[in-house]
Amino acid sequence: MGIANKLRLSSSLSRILHRRILYSSASRSFTTSEGHRPTIVHKQGLDILHDPWFNKGTAFTMTERNRLDLRGLLPPNVMDSEQQIQRFMTDLKRLEEQARDGPSDPNALAKWRILNRLHDRNETMYYKVLINNIEEYAPIVYTPTVGLVCQNYSGLFRRPRGMYFSAEDRGEMMSMVYNWPAEQVDMIVVTDGSRILGLGDLGVHGIGIAVGKLDLYVAAAGINPQRVLPVMIDVGTNNEKLLKDPMYLGLQQHRLEDDNYIDVIDEFMEAVYTRWPHVIVQFEDFQSKWAFKLLQRYRCTYRMFNDDVQGTAGVAIAGLLGAVRAQGRPMIDFPKMKIVVAGAGSAGIGVLNAARKTMARMLGNTETAFDSAQSQFWVVDAQGLITEGRENIDPEAQPFARKTKEMERQGLKEGATLVEVVREVKPDVLLGLSAVGGLFSKEVLEAMKVSTSTRPAIFAMSNPTKNAECTPQDAFSILGENMIFASGSPFKNVEFGSGHVGHCNQGNNMYLFPGIGLGTLLSGAPIVSDGMLQAASECLAAYMSEEEVLQGIIYPPISRIRDITKRIAAAVIKEAIEEDLVEGYREMDARELLKLNEEELMEYVENNMWNPEYPTLVYKDD
Numbered sequence: 001m002g003i004a005n006k007l008r009l010s011s012s013l014s015r016i017l018h019r020r021i022l023y024s025s026a027s028r029s030f031t032t033s034e035g036h037r038p039t040i041v042h043k044q045g046l047d048i049l050h051d052p053w054f055n056k057g058t059a060f061t062m063t064e065r066n067r068l069d070l071r072g073l074l075p076p077n078v079m080d081s082e083q084q085i086q087r088f089m090t091d092l093k094r095l096e097e098q099a100r101d102g103p104s105d106p107n108a109l110a111k112w113r114i115l116n117r118l119h120d121r122n123e124t125m126y127y128k129v130l131i132n133n134i135e136e137y138a139p140i141v142y143t144p145t146v147g148l149v150c151q152n153y154s155g156l157f158r159r160p161r162g163m164y165f166s167a168e169d170r171g172e173m174m175s176m177v178y179n180w181p182a183e184q185v186d187m188i189v190v191t192d193g194s195r196i197l198g199l200g201d202l203g204v205h206g207i208g209i210a211v212g213k214l215d216l217y218v219a220a221a222g223i224n225p226q227r228v229l230p231v232m233i234d235v236g237t238n239n240e241k242l243l244k245d246p247m248y249l250g251l252q253q254h255r256l257e258d259d260n261y262i263d264v265i266d267e268f269m270e271a272v273y274t275r276w277p278h279v280i281v282q283f284e285d286f287q288s289k290w291a292f293k294l295l296q297r298y299r300c301t302y303r304m305f306n307d308d309v310q311g312t313a314g315v316a317i318a319g320l321l322g323a324v325r326a327q328g329r330p331m332i333d334f335p336k337m338k339i340v341v342a343g344a345g346s347a348g349i350g351v352l353n354a355a356r357k358t359m360a361r362m363l364g365n366t367e368t369a370f371d372s373a374q375s376q377f378w379v380v381d382a383q384g385l386i387t388e389g390r391e392n393i394d395p396e397a398q399p400f401a402r403k404t405k406e407m408e409r410q411g412l413k414e415g416a417t418l419v420e421v422v423r424e425v426k427p428d429v430l431l432g433l434s435a436v437g438g439l440f441s442k443e444v445l446e447a448m449k450v451s452t453s454t455r456p457a458i459f460a461m462s463n464p465t466k467n468a469e470c471t472p473q474d475a476f477s478i479l480g481e482n483m484i485f486a487s488g489s490p491f492k493n494v495e496f497g498s499g500h501v502g503h504c505n506q507g508n509n510m511y512l513f514p515g516i517g518l519g520t521l522l523s524g525a526p527i528v529s530d531g532m533l534q535a536a537s538e539c540l541a542a543y544m545s546e547e548e549v550l551q552g553i554i555y556p557p558i559s560r561i562r563d564i565t566k567r568i569a570a571a572v573i574k575e576a577i578e579e580d581l582v583e584g585y586r587e588m589d590a591r592e593l594l595k596l597n598e599e600e601l602m603e604y605v606e607n608n609m610w611n612p613e614y615p616t617l618v619y620k621d622d
């Protein structure tokens, strides 16, 4: 950390102490209206925002935000009441329009609003409804509807949820974290809004994705909802539409770059780990150019991971191993699979690195094993096939650039199109993480017919629904009933009429991140190691029975997400024990943890999962 930053942090620390002393004075009252007769408010922070009499929402001035401990609890753009009403009216009128994401539910946004209102009123009931109906409502609180929510966030914004740190808050974050009411926070999901699903830069409105991910942490992993914190770091936006939109809730400036950007993220990390030293921070939907850099920067010092890079990789590997088993072959045949990947961003490169590592391990981890694994992948991005002939190649993609000579022998050259690559390579698997809806066109799917596999697999993993590389209907109708299909967002199974169904698997990182977070939390491991991530992925791969994979079912249904999450958490803890990383959690110290057998470990996980039951608040005297 730079000296200037250190000075800023220490001045902010002294301000906290100063403020805490001031605020502990007897009345805790403040004047809230300037120029009018003052109103005395005896509340602070979230209590004010939740009080309809005092609440002004985004219209709280900066002075009020500072004095009333509101800083960070609202999106950064201060609006006047006229603007607020305009925002509200625009949203009200939009109800008449059909807001839908491709083929998904036309009432999805209306359902989201109803659930969100319940969340505001009664948290226990909200999570009970969500857990009991997870299959029906995960697509509302999570992908794909959450994408639509972020796109319409300025209208949907009612009660703020989570914290906002902005470029304007530099030097203040260490005091702002104390505005959050919870003494303990276990899980933070943070985004900078720069790549929300496949929808691009949504700026501050991307907070919805952090809220949606944490809903799954509560529903699937049983993390206590009082101890989760969604965070938006607003460093500006490069979305020109938002920059011009008077209703935009975030900073209307271009994104910070270089060290200015890093300084903000560093300050945020310092602040949250100072207040909550054991918190786990999940990085979500950061554009690739920062996703890898931030992961490298923090992963050895903080308990953090990047869901798009590491969670996606684990889910993809589990699915790819399922696709091998679905052919009636053992998992150890994985290194023989020819895989074409469309998309070389944070998700695509994350999958490639993990798949190469898994193959190399299966081949004995020698140097030749590594080379041999490397030669199983062909990567196509927006500019076509990536070869060593590519100018200004992205350093993350460099290891997967194919040798020019070798490609010539296959009849391919730098920049070859996806259809050319599929025709020449005849891959076993075509995997999309490109964010380009319909990329696996009829022509590409027809080309997959030449696949040398007995059961070719299509992974159309981009989100939300309209960004999926193809639909299961298209894929099954061209490649036949035998094919294996997975998509990032949920689709219905395809009926063939003969009683046979084409199974549509949901290949989404939601099957891993809750278990990775819960396992890390309960082990007390100070970092999230590669081994812990691998254990999570292997546990997911092994979860499906032989019978299921032979039917083309390579991922569990979402109705089993709580059970699979529990098992993944136990696998993560076990690996942390093996790597000597455990430090214990609450009353379970590291030594006790080491003594647990498999069954006791599972029990330990289960006992630490929150269930949505009303607590007894008042006991009878007698």
Ligand SMILES: NC(=O)c1ccc[n+]([C@@H]2O[C@H](COP(=O)([O-])OP(=O)(O)OC[C@H]3O[C@@H](n4cnc5c(N)ncnc54)[C@H](O)[C@@H]3O)[C@@H](O)[C@H]2O)c1
Pocket: 195, 196, 197, 198, 199, 287, 288, 307, 308, 312, 315, 342, 343, 344, 345, 346, 347, 348, 380, 381, 382, 383, 418, 433, 434, 435, 436, 439, 461, 462, 463, 464, 467, 487, 488, 489, 507, 508, 509, 510
């Ligand atoms: N299913 C899941 O669990 C999961 C997890 C993470 C990300 N995703 C999805 O993956 C997508 C990509 O995420 P990202 O972070 O890697 O994004 P990104 O923007 O960093 O990367 C997109 C990549 O696709 C490439 N691309 C663009 N047009 C292409 C084309 N016509 N042909 C081939 N490649 C093309 C780009 O060059 C880039 O390499 C998003 O839609 C996201 O929602 C899904």
Ligand SMILES: O=C(O)C[C@H](O)C(=O)O
Pocket: 143, 196, 197, 198, 285, 307, 308, 462, 463, 488, 508, 509, 510
């Ligand atoms: O959010 C999801 O549904 C998966 C993934 O994290 C994504 O960015 O698409």
Ligand SMILES: [Mg+2]
Pocket: 197, 284, 285, 307, 308
């Ligand atoms: Mg994501």
